[in-house]
């Protein structure tokens with residue numbers, strides 16, 4: 001009789017995205033797969049939005065005698081040749097089992113685990129291009145911090161990716177400034193993974209092989225890999241889900257954790273995908289507010305006030321619009337909640353660029369262009385998207401800090417108005 005310890009196939013992992021965080025997570029995952037050859041294939045494909053890049057003169061890779069240094073080169077070729085993402089994660093050596101690939105379809109071919117890690121404004125189009133190119137029983141993890149606002153309302157990227165590709169998608173988010181993680185400075189993160197059980201007799205928040213109760217023998221009727229389940233999103237949308245064939249190691253919380261956990265990157269597994277996703281998305285708006293007050297030269301007390309109101313609005317947003325799934329403890333106890341708010345308001349890109357925009361009296365978009373070398377702020381666009389969603393329902397007043405950030409970006413208010421704006425509305429009540 002087969003046991004769960006014996007699996008003829010291993011998971012192939014692909015990363016969709018290769019920016020500052022995308023490349024960092026590729027490094028984390030490439031190290032993990034090498035450490036767990038019993039579960040994962042060794043090579044990690046990483047999709048790169050191809051561009052030409054010229055190695056700067058201050059890079060250690062710059063060699064005035066070589067054509068590679070004097071002419072722009074394809075970023076994928078630079079990454080594969082130098083084992084470094086010289087544009088988006090310079091100075092960090094990458095494991096040699098990462099392969100940068102400019103073809104998204106080729107990157108995900110045969111992959112059973114897809115990790116989505118892109119600035120949120122690009123993910124919709126990228127997923128459209130992946131339709132029909134993925135393994136139908138693949139599983140996803142979204143590392144994207146943002147929400148998708150459309151005619152359908154406000155959706156989590158884990159849900160919209162899942163719906164578009166017909167797969168289950170969990171989420172990873174935490175107090176994770178990419179450069180610190182890449183430098184292997186200790187951090188924590190939260191991974192939410194909660195696929196529906198494929199076996200009504202053995203409901204479990206973790207994924208077992210097709211129809212098999214955990215820890216027992218395989219169910220032979222399930223070996224075909226055609227058992228199906230259904231995901232119901234917090235918005236009630238149903239997506240048919242194909243079970244993971246039992247030839248693969250089960251994607252239990254323990255095995256998913258093995259994909260991300262490093263000595264310097266500690267993972268806590270939870271089941272609250274909505275809470276994890278919303279914490280990561282909404283804190284970016286709060287970080288902009290924190291940058292505004294710091295840019296005014298106000299002190300730590302002002303920033304703490306913004307953060308206090310910010311976490312209350314995060315929880316309120318989750319409870320109001322994703323009531324069936326969000327847990328308050330996710331925001332208060334896990335890295336993806338208050339801890340992310342603290343780190344992001346201390347040294348994140350949204351905070352730093354918002355601060356500079358006030359100090360220099362320049363639009364934040366101009367600072368983003370100048371300072372980030374192609375990296376993208378998420379807080380400004382998320383402030384607009386959340387405002388659009390709230391305004392449609394006349395609910396801006398319920399979220400005075402989120403609304404204040406939008407209003408300041410729009411030039412309708414000044415950062416100095418923040419105390420009055422959040423006081424007037426009685427925030428957090």
Ligand SMILES: NC(=O)c1ccc[n+]([C@@H]2O[C@H](COP(=O)([O-])OP(=O)(O)OC[C@H]3O[C@@H](n4cnc5c(N)ncnc54)[C@H](O)[C@@H]3O)[C@@H](O)[C@H]2O)c1
Nearest residue numbers: 018019020021022049117118119122144145177178375376
């Ligand atoms: N950087 C961090 O510290 C950090 C940490 C945790 C989470 N996150 C989140 O991770 C997600 C990804 O962020 P990141 O830091 O990897 O990205 P980034 O800010 O470094 O953005 C640059 C990436 O965008 C890509 N890009 C540019 N134009 C594109 C286009 N038209 N289509 C597709 N891709 C395009 C670039 O190729 C590059 O890979 C975001 O949601 C972010 O909030 C970032």
Ligand SMILES: O=P(O)(O)OC[C@H](O)CO
Nearest residue numbers: 174175176177348349350
């Ligand atoms: O640099 P930011 O502002 O995009 O924030 C980075 C991370 O999300 C912090 O956890």
